[in-house]
Amino acid sequence: xxxxxxxxxxxxxxxxxxxxxxxxxxxxxxxxxxxxxxxxxxxxxxxxxxxxxxxxxxxxxxxxxxxxxxxxxxxxxxxxxxxxxxxxxxxxxxxxxxxxxxxxxxxxxxxxxxxxxxxxxxxxxxxxxxxxxxxxxxxxxxxxxxxxxxxxxxxxxxxxxxxxxxxxxxxxxxxxxxxxxxxxxxxxxxxxxxxxxxxxxxxxxxxxxxxxxxxxxxxxxxxxxxxxxxxxxxxxxxxxxxxxxxxxxxxxxxxxxxxxxxxxxxxxxxxxxxxxxxxxxxxxxxxxxxxxxxxxxxxxxxxxxxxxxxxxxxxxxxxxxxxxxxxxxxxxxxxxxxxxxxxxxxxxxxxxxxxxxxxxxxxxxxx
Amino acid sequence: xxxxxxxxxxxxxxxxxxxxxxxxxxxxxxxxxxxxxxxxxxxxxxxxxxxxxxxxxxxxxxxxxxxxxxxxxxxxxxxxxxxxxxxxxxxxxxxxxxxxxxxxxxxxxxxxxxxxxxxxxxxxxxxxxxxxxxxxxxxxxxxxxxxxxxxxxxxxxxxxxxxxxxxxxxxxxxxxxxxxxxxxxxxxxxxxxxxxxxxxxxxxxxxxxxxxxxxxxxxxxxxxxxxxxxxxxxxxxxxxxxxxxxxxxxxxxxxxxxxxxxxxxxxxxxxxxxxxxxxxxxxxxxxxxx
Numbered sequence: 001x002x003x004x005x006x007x008x009x010x011x012x013x014x015x016x017x018x019x020x021x022x023x024x025x026x027x028x029x030x031x032x033x034x035x036x037x038x039x040x041x042x043x044x045x046x047x048x049x050x051x052x053x054x055x056x057x058x059x060x061x062x063x064x065x066x067x068x069x070x071x072x073x074x075x076x077x078x079x080x081x082x083x084x085x086x087x088x089x090x091x092x093x094x095x096x097x098x099x100x101x102x103x104x105x106x107x108x109x110x111x112x113x114x115x116x117x118x119x120x121x122x123x124x125x126x127x128x129x130x131x132x133x134x135x136x137x138x139x140x141x142x143x144x145x146x147x148x149x150x151x152x153x154x155x156x157x158x159x160x161x162x163x164x165x166x167x168x169x170x171x172x173x174x175x176x177x178x179x180x181x182x183x184x185x186x187x188x189x190x191x192x193x194x195x196x197x198x199x200x201x202x203x204x205x206x207x208x209x210x211x212x213x214x215x216x217x218x219x220x221x222x223x224x225x226x227x228x229x230x231x232x233x234x235x236x237x238x239x240x241x242x243x244x245x246x247x248x249x250x251x252x253x254x255x256x257x258x259x260x261x262x263x264x265x266x267x268x269x270x271x272x273x274x275x276x277x278x279x280x281x282x283x284x285x286x287x288x289x290x291x292x293x294x295x296x297x298x299x300x301x302x303x304x305x306x307x308x309x310x311x312x313x314x315x316x317x318x319x320x321x322x323x324x325x326x327x328x329x330x331x332x333x334x335x336x337x338x339x340x341x342x343x344x345x346x347x348x349x350x351x352x353x354x355x356x357x358x359x360x361x362x363x364x365x366x367x
Numbered sequence: 368x369x370x371x372x373x374x375x376x377x378x379x380x381x382x383x384x385x386x387x388x389x390x391x392x393x394x395x396x397x398x399x400x401x402x403x404x405x406x407x408x409x410x411x412x413x414x415x416x417x418x419x420x421x422x423x424x425x426x427x428x429x430x431x432x433x434x435x436x437x438x439x440x441x442x443x444x445x446x447x448x449x450x451x452x453x454x455x456x457x458x459x460x461x462x463x464x465x466x467x468x469x470x471x472x473x474x475x476x477x478x479x480x481x482x483x484x485x486x487x488x489x490x491x492x493x494x495x496x497x498x499x500x501x502x503x504x505x506x507x508x509x510x511x512x513x514x515x516x517x518x519x520x521x522x523x524x525x526x527x528x529x530x531x532x533x534x535x536x537x538x539x540x541x542x543x544x545x546x547x548x549x550x551x552x553x554x555x556x557x558x559x560x561x562x563x564x565x566x567x568x569x570x571x572x573x574x575x576x577x578x579x580x581x582x583x584x585x586x587x588x589x590x591x592x593x594x595x596x597x598x599x600x601x602x603x604x605x606x607x608x609x610x611x612x613x614x615x616x617x618x619x620x621x622x623x624x625x626x627x628x629x630x631x632x633x634x635x636x637x638x639x640x641x642x643x644x645x646x647x648x649x650x651x652x653x654x655x656x657x
Contacts, residue, residue, distance in 0.1 A: 024409045032413060036435050059381070059409045066465040073615050316436030318420070 007313040009033035010278060013043060013236065014244075016050045027060040029315065036314050037232045040064065041071035041114030049113075071114045078105055078117045081171055085120065086204045088139035094128040095206050097197045099176065099216065103207040104237070106200045111240040119163065119172040123208075125194060126177040133161055133175065140167045149350060157183050157339065157347075179216050183339040186223055187262055211250075211257040214241045218270035219263055222307070225334045227327070231311040232277075238270050239278045246281040255286060268293045272304075273311055306330050374410045376403040378524045378572040380464075382456060383410035386448070387417050388430065394449045394548050398527040398561055401569040412459040416452045418445070434459055447551050450559045453529055457510050460524060461611040467513035467522065468623040469611040474507035474523045474576065475499045480652060481521055481576035483512055483631070484584060485609040488556065491586025491644065494534040497562055498641045499648060501541050506568040507576060516619055518578070518626030525572040527561040535560045537641055580651050581606065581633040590639035594647055602633035 008030045012019055022030065034040040044064035047053060056064065082102060089096050097103075099121035104112035124132050145151060145162040154162040159178040165171065178190040193216075197206040208216055221234045228234070243250065258267040271290035274280040295303060306326035319327065335344055372385035375395075386392055415433045419442050430448035431438045432455035439458055443451050461469045472485035473496040486492040493509055500506040507523025514521050527548070530538055535550055535558060546563035581602055597605070606624055607613060613620035634651055638644040 025407060028409045028413075032435055057409070059411065062466065063411070063463075066463060069465040070615060073617060076617065318433075318436030 006279065007033060007315075009037065009039065009043070009313050013039070013046060014279070016046045016052055019047060019052055020055050024057060024059070027057060031060050031063045033313050033315055034067075035063070036317055038116060038230050039114075039233055039236060040067035041116060042236065043114070044068045045071070045114035067114065071116065074115070074117045075105065077171075078102060078120070081120055081169070082106065082203070082205070084139070084166075084169075085122070085136075085173065088135050088141070089132060090204055092128070092131055092135055094124060094131065095194055095197065096132075096204070097123040097194060097206045097208060098200075099123050099179070099208070100220065103213065106203055106205055107207045109241070111237045119174050121174045121176060123176045123179070123190065123194065126190070129161065129175065129177055133164075136164055136173065136175070141165065141173055142167050144172070147354075149354065153347065157181060157343070159184075179219055180223060181338055183343060184223070185337055185340075186219070186265065188219075189261070192261060209257075210241070211254045212261075214238065214254055214270075215258055215261060215263045215267060217241065218266040222266045222269045223334075223337050225331070225338075227331055227334065228310040231307075232313045235273060235277060235311050238274055239280055242274060242280050244281060246283050248283045251283050251286045255289070264293065269307065273307060276308075277311055277313075302329065303333065306333075371406070372413070372415075374405045374408055375399050376405075377456075377526055378522060380411045380460065380524065381409065382459070383413040384452070385413070385415040385417075386452075388445070388448055391416050391430075391448045391452065394561075395452070398449075398548055398563045400563060401566045402572075412456075412463070414452070414455055414459065416448050416455070432458075443554075447554050447559075449548055449561060450529065450551055450554060453527060453561060456526065460511050460513075464513060465612060465615060467515060468613065468616060468620050470512040470514060470606065471510065471609040471611065472512040473509050474512045474521055475504040475648075476507055476576040477504045477652060479577060480579035481507065482648065482652070483521060483578050483581045483627075485512075485581065485606060486584055487609075489531075491534075491584050491638075493528050493530055494537065494586070494641055495584055495644045495648070497528045497530060497534070497538050498541065498645050500528070500565055500568060501538070502645060505571060505576075506564050507572075509564075514578075514623050514627060515575070516623050516626075518623050518628075518630055520575040521578045522575045523572065525564050525568050527563055530560050530562055532557045534641075538562060578627060578631050581627070581631050582648065582651060583633075583635045584644060585635065585637045586639070586644065587637065588639055590637050592638045592643040592647055593636070594650070595635045597633040597635060599628040599633070602628045602631075 008026055012030055034043045040063065044067045047056060047064065048068070053061070098106050101112065101115055101117045102120045104115065105117070141164040143162050144165045145154065151162060154160065159181045160174050160176040164173045164175065178188060179193065180186050180188050193208055193212050196209040196212055198209055199206050207213065217234065217237055221228070254267065258264045268290045271282065271286060272294055275282055275287060294300060306329045309323045309326040310330055339347065372383045374381050374383045384395055413435060416430055419429050419431045428445040429442040430445045430451055431442045432440055432451050434455065439455065440451070470483065470485055472483050473492050474484070475482050475496050484492050484496060496506060496509055506525055507521065509526065509528040511524055512521050539547060542562065548561040550558050550560040552558050583605055603624060606628065610620065610624060613624065636644065636647045638647060
């Protein structure tokens with residue numbers, strides 16, 4: 001596996017002590033890379049925890065300080081949100097598993113540090129969906145997609161309810177019953193994930209087991225919509241979960257779990273890109289396994305090229321024509337992974353038709 | 368301004384400006400003539416004004432504002448590129464600065480007493496501060512006031528003043544043609560011209576000032592001048608409407624605003640001409656001396 005020249009931001013995240021070496025013009029690059037890739041808060045926390053704060057020149061330090069303040073606000077808001085969700089779902093006798101950012105936060109993981117939180121994601125048993133949705137509605141969450149087709153799209157084909165929004169706070173809650181759509185090529189049994197999930201201290205929620213959390217994060221990155229708006233940030237999540245030492249026992253557990261859950265494909269891609277773009281310390285066998293299992297041929301080559309562009313730390317939001325084409329490829333691939341081709345054609349055809357003739361189907365009636 | 372751009376220092380912040388449009392570069396050099404400029408070093412914000420990157424660039428003559436390469440507003444007709452740049456620079460500040468309470472307000476100062484003038488567009492704020500800046504007041508800011516936590520100090524961003532419609536002619540009559548950018552017609556806000564801030568104000572741009580009064584102006588042509596004092600609670604409510612990051616700052620933002628209204632006298636003024644407005648402000652300033 002070839003290694004890229006490491007972007008300054010990655011170098012600083014991996015070895016914060018090196019900030020002492022940076023010149024002001026390099027700080028300009030680091031701050032810009034961190035902001036563009038939504039890692040400013042992460043960098044700020046790492047530097048402050050390592051006791052390096054005063055080694056940072058004033059001007060860049062101010063940006064890191066702004067990021068710290070914003071992440072504090074995000075944490076406080078997330079905590080309030082989780083408290084409110086707990087209040088709504090507390091009386092239900094069903095496991096409620098937090099996913100992604102909210103889970104990293106509740107479990108006190110390194111990946112939650114300095115993070116900007118968006119929507120909250122929950123995983124519940126499919127048979128509990130109705131009760132969960134009703135309880136949330138009683139506590140102020142409402143359905144955002146009023147359109148009958150969208151409702152059907154989510155409820156019949158997707159792995160989540162239509163996103164719910166709190167009527168007063170405006171926050172979004174995604175209630176999942178699996179981590180991939182039932183229509184997707186990858187098949188996962190959510191029951192296995194829920195039964196392996198672990199309780200969190202002082203909070204009524206559960207989180208996925210560490211290996212499952214890693215696998216879910218990889219699956220979400222490599223097998224969801226395909227757009228990857230924060231690709232490098234998501235790869236850094238995986239990097240933080242993998243740890244800085246080549247922990248053979250951890251990797252063996254992850255690999256065994258991937259086989260049991262049918263999530264080897266996302267694991268292979270995660271290992272490959274963690275090695276290539278983050279230079280993660282990996283046991284030799286897992287690295288060799290990933291290289292050997294990587295999709296080959298023209299398709300594999302295209303996929304690797306496109307992912308390389310989507311996961312790389314950027315200096316700017318600007319995309320070259322080549323990057324835009326690669327992004328387009330990933331979106332198409334993401335949708336192909338999400339549903340079988342005939343269903344995809346039907347779905348996109350429907351969407352396009354409604355887009356052109358909205359009034360015919362009363363989509364906007366009552367709006 | 369082509370290539371790596373220029374870094375302009377504005378108060379405590381620095382902006383790297385880039386534009387492939389010749390008239391934007393000319394305008395920036397004219398309007399920021401008194402500001403310190405350099406070619407490299409650290410910049411707080413890297414921004415750019417140029418044609419859209421999409422296919423649209425070949426059809427409409429448009430301009431986009433980009434920060435870190437991302438377009439933050441819808442494109443505007445190309446001749447509005449200079450006002451677009453100014454709006455974009457404001458956006459950079461109120462979207463990112465979190466160690467100050469950012470108010471949508473102008474700030475002027477004389478004899479170590481600063482007046483904070485918050486107001487919605489169209490209330491005559493810019494015209495008033497442009498007039499005051501020509502009458503010996505120090506201009507700290509035309510659009511954004513940065514307030515410290517204690518509410519005891521206000522920092523400005525001494526940048527060009529954005530004047531609209533009839534005000535352009537009035538201020539040209541006072542300051543002459545030279546400090547002005549060309550007038551752009553038919554913007555969302557009508558005609559817009561930018562006026563270069565006085566050299567003396569730019570040279571002191573990094574110096575904060577002590578807020579002394581908060582003045583909510585309301586201009587309506589031909590109205591007789593009047594002044595009304597506001598209680599702190601009323602002023603707090605009105606300031607809240609003009610505070611960008613108060614919710615992100617939580618308690619800190621709330622208490623900064625509280626401290627401000629505790630320390631300041633607050634007024635609403637109504638006036639029908641620039642001269643009347645300036646006279647009211649002078650009265651407020653004088654009253655504080657007693």
